[in-house]
Amino acid sequence: MIGKLIRSVLAPLGALALMSGVAAAKVTIAVGGAGCLCYLPTMLAEQLGEYKKAGVEVELVNFKGGSQALTAVLGGSADVVSGYFDHCVNLAAKNQALQAFVVYDRYPGFALVVSPKHAAAIRSVKDLAGKKVGVSAPGSSTHFFLNYMLCQHGVDQNQVGVVGIGLEATAVASMEQGTVEAAIMLDPAVTLLQGKNKDLKILNDTRTQKDTLDVFGGEYPGGALYTRVEWIASHEKETQALTNAIVATLKWIHSHTPEEIMAKMPDELVGPDKALYLAALKNTLPMYSTTGRMDPKGAQAVLAVFSQSVPEIAKANIDLSKTYTNKFVEQAHQKLGMK
Numbered sequence: 001m002i003g004k005l006i007r008s009v010l011a012p013l014g015a016l017a018l019m020s021g022v023a024a025a026k027v028t029i030a031v032g033g034a035g036c037l038c039y040l041p042t043m044l045a046e047q048l049g050e051y052k053k054a055g056v057e058v059e060l061v062n063f064k065g066g067s068q069a070l071t072a073v074l075g076g077s078a079d080v081v082s083g084y085f086d087h088c089v090n091l092a093a094k095n096q097a098l099q100a101f102v103v104y105d106r107y108p109g110f111a112l113v114v115s116p117k118h119a120a121a122i123r124s125v126k127d128l129a130g131k132k133v134g135v136s137a138p139g140s141s142t143h144f145f146l147n148y149m150l151c152q153h154g155v156d157q158n159q160v161g162v163v164g165i166g167l168e169a170t171a172v173a174s175m176e177q178g179t180v181e182a183a184i185m186l187d188p189a190v191t192l193l194q195g196k197n198k199d200l201k202i203l204n205d206t207r208t209q210k211d212t213l214d215v216f217g218g219e220y221p222g223g224a225l226y227t228r229v230e231w232i233a234s235h236e237k238e239t240q241a242l243t244n245a246i247v248a249t250l251k252w253i254h255s256h257t258p259e260e261i262m263a264k265m266p267d268e269l270v271g272p273d274k275a276l277y278l279a280a281l282k283n284t285l286p287m288y289s290t291t292g293r294m295d296p297k298g299a300q301a302v303l304a305v306f307s308q309s310v311p312e313i314a315k316a317n318i319d320l321s322k323t324y325t326n327k328f329v330e331q332a333h334q335k336l337g338m339k
Contacts, residue, residue, distance in 0.1 A: 025238045028059045029225070030078035032066035033136060033167035035269050037187045037284040038223050040261075041104040041249050042082040047264045048252060050245035056238055064166050065137025073227055079235070080227040080242065084108065084141035085294070086302050088226050088323040093306075093316035097229040100324040102243040102292045102332075104250060105222030107212040109287050110145045111190045114201040117178030125153035125203055134165035134174055134183030141222075142167075142184035144306070149204055151309040169271075188271070188280035195276045207283055216305060221298040222287070229322070243328035244335060247292040251336065254290055258282045292332065294324040 031039055043060065045051055051058040063069040066083035073081050074096075081087070084105075088098040114122045122128065128150065135142040147157050165174040171189045174180050176196070185193070187207065194200045205211045212220055225242055232239050253261060258281045262270060270277045299320050307314040333339070 025055065025235075025241065026057045026059070027080060027235075027238050027242065028061060028078045029080045029082050029242075030069035030072040031060055031062050032069040032081070032083040032140065033064065033186075034060065034062040035168040035271075036189070037280060038105055038109045038287070039082055040265070040281075040284070041223070041246055041253065041288060042225070043266075043269065044253070044261065044264060045245045045249040047266070048249060050248045050252075051242070053248070054241035054244040056241035056245070058242075063137075065135070065140035065142070065164065067137050067139035067143075079231060079238075080225055082223065082225055085221045085224045085226065085299070085324065086141050086144055086306065089299075089302050089306055089318065089320070090144070090310070090313065092318045092323055093310070093313040097322065098226055099229050099232055099322065100221075100224040100226035100294060101232060101239055101328045102246045103221050103224040103294045103324075104246055104289050104292065105224070105287050106219055106289050106298075107209060107287045108141070108145065108206045108220055108222040109186045109284065110142060110204070110206045111185050111202050112146070112149055112182060112204040113175065113185050113190060113193065114182045114203060115175045115178050115180060116193075116197045116200065117176075118181040119199070119201050122181055122201070122203075125149055126155055128182060129155050129159045131181040132161040132163050132179070134163050134171060134180040134185075136167045136171075136184070137164040138162055142186075144309070145206075146184050147309045148305050157309075187284050188277050191280035191283060192271075192273065192276050195273070195279070208286055216301055218301045219295060219298045220301050220305070221294060224294075224324075226324075232325075240328050240331060243292065244332045247329060247332040247338070248336060250289055250292055251338065253285070253288055258285060291338075292329045293326050294329075296320075299324055 069081045069083050070087050072078040085100045091098050163180050165171045172193050206215050
């Protein structure tokens with residue numbers, strides 16, 4: 001449904017561009033879970049018409065998780081990923097050059113949640129040994145976060161069964177049915193599940209600055225637009241346009257109420273329970289960047305986390321400065337008159 005929605009929303013824009021006689025550049029963005037609030041700036045930019053204003057025609061294609069969105073870009077069926085920055089660090093260890101060019105999440109927004117049906121048996125991360133734990137998709141950022149949590153609590157990753165359950169309704173259903181004992185979830189799914197289960201047990205939470213600092217010891221960048229370095233080099237105009245659109249959207253988010261933001265989102269993404277979606281959105285708003293910039297300390301935190309849980313990254317000599325650039329964000333700020 002969401003995939004059809006995204007494609008259908010964009011079709012009139014293409015027609016409008018043709019009618020106006022202006023051939024806008026076309027870019028396909030692979031989104032690692034369109035209904036997840038962590039990716040809201042990417043979706044909202046379309047609803048606000050910011051991509052069109054910036055001079056680029058965008059097709060948003062929805063995937064179950066960040067790893068699948070990344071595969072689409074590496075395989076050439078999409079141009080840019082709307083996903084988590086940590087993939088850029090992970091692939092750098094494998095000598096694949098990916099670069100984030102605008103960051104829209106200051107915090108990752110992950111929560112390690114226990115299924116209500118298994119709350120009595122799981123009281124800590126250590127209790128996950130021998131259990132099934134849901135992630136959006138194997139190899140996604142939710143999987144990386146799970147591995148980090150297991151490592152921090154002395155649990156062997158090989159003792160945990162990892163199951164792909166998505167980020168949206170399928171994740172909530174898997175947790176309610178108890179097909180997994182726990183899962184890495186994001187909003188609005190966490191708040192939706194919490195609305196039905198008042199005593200929902202959350203073992204780790206990174207939806208606020210305090211929670212993120214408690215878990216990681218510093219800010220930890222989440223969602224960003226990123227792609228292959230060579231694509232950026234050959235599509236600087238499109239990269240700048242996408243950055244302008246996201247930065248303008250972030251500015252809009254922080255100058256409007258949660259109710260106004262929700263009103264702009266398609267009903268298919270909000271879902272039937274608007275009150276819970278609004279509550280989840282209010283929880284998520286502090287997560288969104290105010291600038292779009294990558295904080296070098298945040299990038300260093302991502303490397304530090306991965307180095308603890310992924311041996312290949314610990315051994316690799318990664319040049320972090322090549323995994324992101326703030327050049328396009330700085331130019332966007334100049335264009336929008338931002339300091």
